[in-house]
Amino acid sequence: MNMWQKIKPYVYVLPAVLMLVMLFLGGILQGLLQSVGVYVASSTYSLSFEAYRSVLLSEDFWNSLTYSLTIASTSTIVSMWIGTMMAFATYYLSLRVSGGTKIKSVIRLQQLPLLLPHIAVAYMFFLLFTQSGWISRLSYSLGWIEQIDQFPILVHDPYGWSIIFTYVWKEVPFIFLLVYPVLLRLEPSWMQMARVHGASIRQYFFTIFSLLLPSVLTSGYIVFAFTFTAFEVPYLLGVTYPKHIAVLSYQYYSSGGFDFREEALAVNILLVIITAVLGLLILRSLKKLQWHVRGARW
């Protein structure tokens, strides 16, 4: 019985771990092998890095990479900023307004976008912001623009505005979700004390910001990893050239028979590497931060 008590937690996580290992790590391994021309199941072992060479030498890849990195970092930074601000504002509100239910409904309202899948939101933004979309039509019927063509191009635009809008709208609540609990752990009296000593709200925010930083960075990293590699939103809202990196990989994978399989998987493996390196960098800076924070007896 004692033995069982000991292994119980491991057994409980076993299904999740197995799933993760089989589907996630297995998938990556499979992709890695196939990108170098090794197909275990059909015993084809022609090891070659040709796919990586051709991808890294292609101009399309670098254009797509720059485009995707720009969109992902813009979306991430804007989401991090707005999400943190909203969390702080809600926290501030919760100190001033008595009655928990009001704050709870404010929080619930902010969580609303989490309920919708990305693809639905992308389509919603398309319907809203395209030149023949609802907002354009509304402005036309209100006489703000003379023709629907005058509505600014926000969907399928070369800068990816609609993709960034979609991501920001979706990810702000996510950042909020991870940052708000940290704020709740602060002593409410700190703020009063800071105010008594003449600190403005802004000064107070910047003082406590270092305490928020670990969760802001972690959630930001998750957002970045997602927006950098996800397919459906840029597919629906992107431009023909340059393609988002995930769309480029999909195009390699699905067009022209099975000729570009290796290239598609090489692109994906490169994405994994970039994301992993970034993750390690953030992890390292977090460790430093935590040491710092622990030093401050947090």
Added chain:
Amino acid sequence: MNRKWFIACSLFFVMVVLTACSTKDDLEEDMTLLDQSWEEIVAKADSSTVTMYMWGGSESINRYMDDYVAPAMQERYGVTFKRVPVSDTKDVLTQLLAEKKAGATGNADIIWINGENFKSTKEEGLLWQPFADKIPNVNRYMDLDSKALFTDFGMDTEGLEVPWGKAQFVFIYDSEKVTSPPKSMEELKQWVMDNPGRFTYPAPPDFHGSAFIRHVLYETTGGYENYDVALNEDALKDDVQPMWDYLNEIEPYLWREGKTYPESASKLDTLFAGGEVWMTMAYDPAKASNEVMNGNFPTTTKTFVLEQGTLTNSHYLSIPFNAPNKAAAMVAINFLVSPEAQIRKSDPTYWGEGMVLDASLLEADDVQRIMEIEQARGDITLSEEELSSHQVPEIRAEYVPYLEKEWFEHVAKN
């Protein structure tokens, strides 16, 4: 309690692993299926489930499958018909390829393919045995010598797939905004230049965009006959230059000045429905009628074909190598090419697409029904006569990916 959970979880994983491994016996059983009589095959299919993976992007086609085919299969053969919608048939092929590599039983009993997809499935050995001559309705009602039916983008079907329908490319326009539609690519160019921003085409490799550029190829380089030879990329380079010139000449006058193209035909349809562009295209002559009927397109919508003809192809039903229920797949395919199902399919209230059966082999009642449907069709869909007198055959399958790739280099990146 905890122990039970543990056991249940372990069993689940063992089951997953086992189901992924047990295939060898099934394959041998399949081999003998083709030696059996049709009655035995029908009996074997009884009270089983057949799964068809098919492109799910058309409401009217889905309605035909769900409201007509599925109940009829249940009633007549006791077969439960399951339709699995996919957004791109290539996804199914990817899945089959993975299953082939892993040696696993599949889920799909029937797939809906043609052209490039037929070529890759055939080359990768993803299709089952030649079974077409086993299907009674193929032998009884189809013109077995027809090249249009049994040559798929220049490839002999070899009995690996059964023709299911004939499609033709048409342009769709709003007659309120376009008074006299162009009749050739040259006239289309003029029209596009006179109406900047009102035309575009889906970016290849979208199926419709790819078909559109093939029309340009035919008309700017002198007909489809030039391309009925094996693909030689180097020799072709100069020959196809007029096509890139044409596409680049119209580009500044396209929607968004050609800086971007709709990624799919459905997006182009949305732009057309919203009035942002004034033309769209379909590889289905009756699509416009259906869209008008469903209230998606304006009632002033009309269709046109080019004087020199538009592309026609047949599309096919096939059985994957690892289909779990091949007997029922054959029964379902036989039903789908029966006169009853084919006539119902040609009805615009369902799908409104050309039949693959030879009218001269049909019974008098059926011919009568075809005439009635033809008359009730309205003026949005062109008449069978108008369509069939303006047809050009599809290019060989190997040209398709080549043109799509080159389009990206020559047109999209400019």
